[in-house]
Amino acid sequence: MKILVCISKTPETTAKIAFKDGNTAYDENGVQFIMNPYDEWYALVRAVELKEANGGSVTAINVGPAANDVVIRKALAIGADDAIRVDADPQSAMFVAKQIAAQAQGYDLILTGKETIDYNGSSVGAMVAELLDLPYISYGTNLVIAGTTATITRDIEGGEEISEAGLPLVISAAKGMAEQKIPNMRGIMMAKRKPLNVVPAVAADDLAVATSFSLPSGKSEVKMIDPDNMDELVRLLQEEAKVL
Amino acid sequence: MVLIYTEAQNGQFKKASLEAITYGHKTAQAMGTQCAAVVIGNADNPASLGQYGASEVITINNPNLGHFDSQTFASAIAQVAQSKNAQVVILPHNSSGKSLAGRLGIKLNAGVVSAANTLPTVEGGSFKVKKNVFAGKAIAEYEIKSAVKILTLSGNSVQPETGGSEATISSMDVDVPASKVTIKETKLQQGDTAPLPEAELVVSAGRGMKGPENWGIIEDLAKAIGATTACSRPVSDIGWRPHHEHVGQTGVAIKPNLYIAAGISGAIQHLAGVNSSKCIVVINKDPEAPFFKAADYGVCADLFEVVPKLTEAIKKAKA
């Protein structure tokens, strides 16, 4: 079974958020980048587990500049066999999806994370599936493959759904699909020798792009309430905040 | 034409769909056009969507659309969008809306902005809309340059508004292939509270609870106001609470009207998922807990004493 895992790079979760060039671009200065947690902890780890159980291979793909190689090497250290980096500086989900689709022929399973934690789009997986005319199941929390059939549990509003589909297909991974795995020394050493193929981007338009950024207006000072006067808190919630 | 994808559960339109119609109606007004809703499968009284601003409701009944599958549903919606010449397609930002939006983007060669949370600004040929990025730590304005635009609407960003009239109803035939996905089982939580992503009132607790056996006081408080319960990540990681309750940057992101947090420190990754809440109440015994900085109201005390008192005060106020 050939598995393709889409990995993206995001600022570390505690990174400061600032903008430059007149608030038109994210200021990456001094920011630590990590592999998007959903891609790493769930999609990639489950892909490696499936390969270990059923044979086959895991390829990690990223659309991004050379600076992303660090994150790609981590995917190789966790257990991907090889990697593809589409050399580009992506500005939109559509652009990314078209690059991935162009490289995704011949895979039985394509995994993405449920969303990137920076732009929170949650759209690349569906776009890739549409470009390849494949089924797409989002927010998978459990994935079992038997022969050429995938059984997926996925989160829906207020519960979960178990569905079945034949390979090939695209699945986005959410919490529960696997457990985070820390790469060991051997994995890190081996990653250095695994192939990381850099390929040029195919032509694709950006149809929706972020043109300016702002920071949310600051919260006003917290109002502290006497713990012995919960009636006062209830009154404020009803009359001042008007939420009860 | 602005086209809205709506969903019903047990015949009733979901709140997210009504929000999308109100939002779509206002968007259509700004563009000087009309708003139409598409309903796939069964829903009671589709004409009632006119109340929320839809001037037309298009119903689709097709045996290949018996269960939700983004592939077949996107095909049906794209056919409606094309035949109605839709300039904007709006979907709720929920599990189905998100998976449809990307597919429709490809089918209609349309730019997609997901989780929009303000009305778009339409000026001349330009179409811009805002959304939260970096888990609510910033706001980005997107410009959509394609002829057709696709938006998913973040929940609880607009309230459904009534006041319109009845909508005209027409049914439309679409040509869709059989679904390649079979649904084996659907498990919905029992109980009468809203699922977390849609909840307007949320009571949440963290490691300060000491153990799962103590959650009774949280459930009592939630019950007293009709809230949905949530938790911090370590609490779901160690199995004190089910994982679907985990809110934060790596869990569910929510924006209820009221978020009450007890025994949660307020780590940045937790705040990322809840700081869009309209009103935040923090109960923590540590005056230095970072969560107080993000709160509207704070109670610095032992939660085991304060939470039951708050529940009593609410019951008293409601009685």
Ligand SMILES: Cc1cc2nc3c(=O)[nH]c(=O)nc-3n(C[C@H](O)[C@H](O)[C@H](O)COP(=O)(O)OP(=O)(O)OC[C@H]3O[C@@H](n4cnc5c(N)ncnc54)[C@H](O)[C@@H]3O)c2cc1C
């Ligand atoms: C990449 C990454 C992603 C993460 N994603 C998330 C996420 O999505 N969601 C999330 O929640 N966390 C997330 N975390 C974890 C986060 O950093 C914190 O560790 C976590 O939120 C802490 O949970 P807590 O507040 O329940 O526990 P603690 O930090 O242990 O806080 C417990 C609090 O309870 C208070 N307390 C104790 N006893 C009492 C009492 N009797 N009465 C009143 N107060 C009391 C304490 O003063 C303390 O403030 C993430 C971390 C990383 C590294």
Ligand SMILES: Nc1ncnc2c1ncn2[C@@H]1O[C@H](COP(=O)(O)O)[C@@H](O)[C@H]1O
């Ligand atoms: N630049 C990228 N390169 C490779 N995969 C990506 C990239 N951006 C997003 N993805 C994948 O698409 C998923 C959803 O991303 P998004 O639609 O941006 O929320 C991520 O979890 C990744 O698996």
